[in-house]
Amino acid sequence: MNIPVLLANILTLSAFFVHTFIGDKELKIIQPDTETENWRDIQVRWTMARCGWHWISFDLLFASIGLGLINFTDFFKHEVMLLQILAVYFFGYAIVWVIAITISKRFPKNYLILCQWVLLLVIAGLIFWGIK
DSSP, rough: OHHHHHHHHHHHHHHHIIIIIIIEEEEEEEEOTOOOOTTTHHHHHHHHHHHHHHHHHHHHHHHHHHHHHHHOOOOOSSSHHHHHHHHHHHHHHHHHHHHHHHHHHOTTTTTHHHHHHHHHHHHHHHHHOOOO
């Protein structure tokens, strides 16, 4: 058993559950009311945002499944290569997150409030550390 990969797996699976269930509840809070002017256009944008949101949920689930298979089975022949890809993948997500915060309108402590980039860097670091 690879402890850093196990920790990355736990974080990724936890992020999946939080993102999927708690995040969707938060998305529903900002769903436009049918009485809103231009409701259809706003609803289309909200629905696209929700689909994109759960695209990330799907990514987190499959990364977690992959990490679990790597850590607990011999399912994959090229585990090191897959771990390298996942480490770069999560590092890339962190970079995109920081760029998005940087180019968005600023608000107090925006990098701390939207600190998911730290989680993504930790996951990438754990995976990288776990590469044998």
